[in-house]
Amino acid sequence: MFIHKIDEEVSLRLIETRDAERVFELVDRHRLHLRTWLPWVDHTTKVEDTKEAIQGFRKGYAEDKSMTVVILYRDSVVGMTSFNKLDWTNKVAYIGYWLAEDYQGKGIMTKSAKAMTDFAFSSLKMNKVDITAAVENRASRAVPERLGFTEEGVIREEEWVNDRFVDHAVYGMLQREWC
Template identity: 55%
Template sequence: MFVHNIDEDLSLKLLEVKDAESLFKLTNYSREYLREWLPWLDTTTNVEDTIEFIKISLKGFSENKSLNTVILFKGDIVGVAGYNNINWANRTAYIGYWLGEGFQGNGIMTKVAKALTNYAFHDLKLNKVEIRTAVGNKKSRAIPERLNFVNEGTIRQAEWLYDCYVDHVVYGVLAEEWNEK
């Protein structure tokens, strides 16, 4: 099982089916907050939907194509983060994340994204890490900006978000840039 300790209060743990109830409760509690920027809230309506997501995530992990984890803060599940996709041919990982309502302001996601970037470069020996986020999602954009990722441009109408398309900003950092820090 994958567990990655970030500090004494914060760690990442591979999703497990036994996490489904807690993860669904967090999703449900944060539903309106998360819905502003995440397109999957309307199709996650019960714990069985969360179980299905976990099973798909575990399949991706077993095939070495992705790594989705729960974020544990002081022992409680507070969100999800990981590599939505790992492109081994191009040695690139694509980080995705969300944090439950009420857990912002503790530096959690910045530490998580930094840990995932370190892991991608030092353990997986990848060459690039990308984070893509909606142009208007200032909280999410602040994460790669804080970590000195490079704004590589905008993908127009990259995602259908309930009733409209949103543009995405692509942030990237190369192993050689990261290791210089």
């Protein structure tokens, strides 16, 4: 099982079926906050939806196409981060993430994204890590900015969220810049 201890409070663990109830509870409790930027939240209405998603995450991991982990803060699941896509041909890992609102502002996501970036370069031998975030989502954009990623541009109307298109800022980090 993949588990990575970041510090005394934060660690990452490969998502498992047993996480479904806690992940669903977090999504449900923070639904209004999360749905502002995440289109899948409105389609996650019961624990079975989360279990089905986890099966997809596990399949993606088994096929070397993605890797989804839960973020643990003081041993409790508080969010998720992932390589939404692993492009082995071009050696690019695409990171995504979300965190329950109660746990924001503690540096948890920055630490988690840093650990994922480290893993992409050191273990997966990727050349590049990309992070995208809605242009108006300042909290999400602050993560790659704090980590020194380069803002590479904006993709217009990249995603349909809450009956509107949102533009995405694209951030990239090259392996040679990271090390």
